[in-house]
Amino acid sequence: MPRFLYVYHADQPMRPDPEQAAEAMAAWGRWMEGLGPKLVDPGEPVGISKSVTKDGVLDRVENAAFGYSIVEADTMEEACEMAKGNPMVTGGGSVEVAEVMKIDM
Template identity: 50%
Template sequence: MPKFMFIYHGGGMPETPEEGEKVMAAWGAWMQGLGDALVDGGNPAGMSKTVTASGIDDDGGSNPVSGYTLVNAADMDAACALAKGCPILDGGKGTVEVAEAMEM
């Protein structure tokens, strides 16, 4: 079965411990709901640097990626259906980019 990457953009850090607990509960429930499709729950992404052929670009640590998850799905449509329930979409503050992880 093909694997798909969910690449998260945007979102934000909870402002209070209570909000953090609510956000973590939403992510946990969503990931549990993915069932056997979940391959790797992933992690949030921190500050970044870009490595190019001419060196390392230290752009101040801005990173367009805020995290990732890896899932199994029959096809792109099925993967997008799984992504629609992602908590990062709540409130319109983030997006999920869905891309097939190509076998090599």
């Protein structure tokens, strides 16, 4: 079954108070549980990113990545539908969805 990479994006780092953080973690847990075995790798949050180009290193990345997950789905459309209920989306951010392409070596 095809695998898809979810990259979580937001314009600003989230700094919720402890109560909001607990609610957010519960929402993530419910969403992940709802995916069941289609969630291949729940992923991890990531730290502040930089962008490396031929012109140098940029300290500010617009719409920076905040984490990732890997899921299985039959189609890109199914993978996108599964992402719609993600707490990043419902909280005002976005989920980038890309199929993971296997390379035969």
